[in-house]
Amino acid sequence: MGSDKRVLATHVSLFTALFIFWQREGFISPFAITRKTVMAYAKIASIATYHKCIRELDEYGYIRYQPSFHPAKGSFVYWPDWNKS
Secondary structure, three states: OOOOOOOOHHHHHHHHHHHHHHHHOOOOOOEEEOHHHHHHHHOOOOHHHHHHHHHHHHHOOOOEEEOOOOOOOOEEEEOOOOOOO
16 A cells, blocks of 8 residues: 555555454454444544545455445445455
8 A cells, every 4th residue: 555656544544444343353354334433443524535535445456345325234345365366
């Protein structure tokens, strides 16, 4: 991420928050998240910024994001397997 010029501080903050959630789930992929909780961990106040950053992390290949569009269900984040060729 350090050499990726597309990545900003908000991306790193969000990525770090997602890593914490992944760790708490026992490093199992996929893991469920809720926008409100992840935003609090990442210190992101704007819903638009959150959606932009999570979409871009998905586009850049750092995560795979599967939104649920359901208020009671969490969205899923898949952690890539960087060991694959």
